[in-house]
Amino acid sequence: MIEPIMQVENVTRRFGSNVTEVVAVHDVSLRILPGEVVLIMGPSGSGKTTLLSMLGGLLRPSNGRIQIGKDDLTQLDESRLPDVRLRHIGFIFQDFNLLSALSCLDNVALVGQLNGMTRKEARLRAQDLLEQLGLAHRLRFLPEKLSGGEKQRVAGMSP
Numbered sequence: 001m002i003e004p005i006m007q008v009e010n011v012t013r014r015f016g017s018n019v020t021e022v023v024a025v026h027d028v029s030l031r032i033l034p035g036e037v038v039l040i041m042g043p044s045g046s047g048k049t050t051l052l053s054m055l056g057g058l059l060r061p062s063n064g065r066i067q068i069g070k071d072d073l074t075q076l077d078e079s080r081l082p083d084v085r086l087r088h089i090g091f092i093f094q095d096f097n098l099l100s101a102l103s104c105l106d107n108v109a110l111v112g113q114l115n116g117m118t119r120k121e122a123r124l125r126a127q128d129l130l131e132q133l134g135l136a137h138r139l140r141f142l143p144e145k146l147s148g149g150e151k152q153r154v155a156g157m158s159p
């Protein structure tokens with residue numbers, strides 16, 4: 001049997017309390033298999049961003065479990081979450097969140113360095129990835145000089 005890479009069980013997230021309480025996500029369960037592409041759709045305010053923030057280890061559920069590989073995100077100490085995000089999660093934020101002072105190459109190489117590669121190894125790997133994405137001619141550019149689609153591709157390879 002193929003092991004899921006992510007298992008979500010009965011996840012609920014509330015904000016506020018008493019009269020101002022909002023149940024942003026109510027009792028969501030799902031499994032994601034390796035290589036699977038999952039789209040989350042729903043009207044504005046239906047809880048998509050709240051759910052994604054929890055799946056990415058940026059926000060804790062009020063109830064339920066989120067398992068990534070062997071790690072149960074909901075049991076892990078707050079201080080362990082950055083490491084889980086580094087190893088398992090890639091976010092492409094709507095406004096990209098690239099580091100504006102670093103070139104495209106260095107934005108991407110930073111992930112490898114945080115993962116223990118030397119600067120040289122990380123830059124070679126970053127160059128390879130960016131070349132595969134058709135950005136060989138933009139390696140030394142700062143993010144502000146890129147088009148929206150180019151920024152999106154760099155962000156997809158960055159922390």
Ligand SMILES: Nc1ncnc2c1ncn2[C@@H]1O[C@H](COP(=O)(O)OP(=O)(O)OP(=O)(O)O)[C@@H](O)[C@H]1O
Nearest residue numbers: 015016022023024043044045046047048049050051
């Ligand atoms: N930090 C917060 N404090 C209080 N309520 C919140 C908070 N974040 C989200 N909510 C509420 O939770 C509900 C879900 O919000 P969420 O941002 O997850 O929706 P969404 O599906 O991403 O919407 P959109 O399509 O507009 O981006 C909304 O009613 C919102 O007002």
Ligand SMILES: [Mg+2]
Nearest residue numbers: 045048049050
């Ligand atoms: Mg949203």
